């Protein structure tokens with residue numbers, strides 16, 4: 001039985017959607033020096049100004065002068081790929097064959113799968129991420145291990161056994177009937193258990209036959225509330241290959257749509273090489289694109305067009321895509337997202353970036369009643385951050401606060417943007433999941 005917790009710090013979250021490309025604070029909820037109240041059921045009970053502490057029955061943690069934000073939501077990341085993060089010299093298709101597929105074979109071994117899941121989830125927490133949409137491997141035990149490890153930590157994890165019945169090496173292929181049995185068993189045992197959500201996981205169109213894609217669509221139709229995750233239009237060579245494999249489809253995205261895989265619970269990673277019709281279909285379906293800037297830069301995949309997504313009206317969330325991506329840190333991911341958008345002529349605000357990685361992601365996943373903000377009733381998934389680590393970053397923060405003689409104080413956006421650009425896991429002080437410190 002945990003007690004009631006009151007934690008003092010600078011509370012930052014979102015009550016609404018910030019204006020696109022604007023530094024104005026619309027939708028931003030900024031409560032400097034407040035107590036965040038966490039009830040003994042692991043949910044947020046409210047907030048009080050710093051000078052009005054709650055009563056004696058609340059255990060107090062003083063993080064005055066530190067930033068407190070909702071835990072980040074990473075909408076696309078691969079659990080087994082910590083083995084291959086930072087591997088040199090390949091684009092997507094070579095990278096899969098050279099580095100990723102050999103590493104994923106290791107997860108057939110239950111001991112490796114369990115150790116991998118524990119390392120992965122603990123690493124997410126160390127980086128300030130409390131919820132993620134995760135690819136394990138084709139092996140059933142890799143999904144079991146991930147769900148069990150998430151439940152032990154009280155984390156909200158969306159995942160499912162990877163489906164791959166062709167164009168993958170020995171030891172990494174399933175078949176339609178066996179995969180369907182495994183998925184049914186996993187859905188039965190884990191979907192809605194603890195904070196787990198089962199996610200039908202098609203690696204990408206190239207590694208599933210039409211029969212397997214149809215089976216994935218049947219799973220979604222048969223079980224209410226399942227999620228779907230896959231990759232789409234990441235790399236030019238990949239897009240060409242998909243067009244050869246599925247000549248009947250209008251586009252890469254259409255392969256998924258025609259198999260019943262596109263709905264409001266679909267999370268599609270990358271979406272760099274889409275056209276206007278694809279974007280319109282994403283918007284109509286209520287599906288989201290997980291933008292993975294460090295991966296897109298590292299693998300040379302391309303520059304995601306966020307402005308086109310805003311113009312069309314489909315959701316965009318932020319993701320690390322480790323191991324194509326180079327860091328589990330969401331601040332680092334957001335900083336790279338800003339740079340990619342600058343190359344496209346768009347000035348991404350700190351507000352839009354942070355919103356997309358917290359409340360915006362929760363809304364896109366239909367989970368904003370539970371996560372993504374510090375509002376009353378939400379699960380107490382939040383992170384305490386240092387505003388700055390190291391002399392240079394501390395100086396930059398002092399400039400923003402107007403504490404450096406001769407320089408005028410800057411607005412809140414300037415301070416938070418500098419934090420987002422300079423912060424990483426060294427800034428993280430504590431991660432709370434359902435009110436429990438990790």
Ligand SMILES: [Zn+2]
Pocket residue numbers: 076077078231269321324
């Ligand atoms: Zn990926």
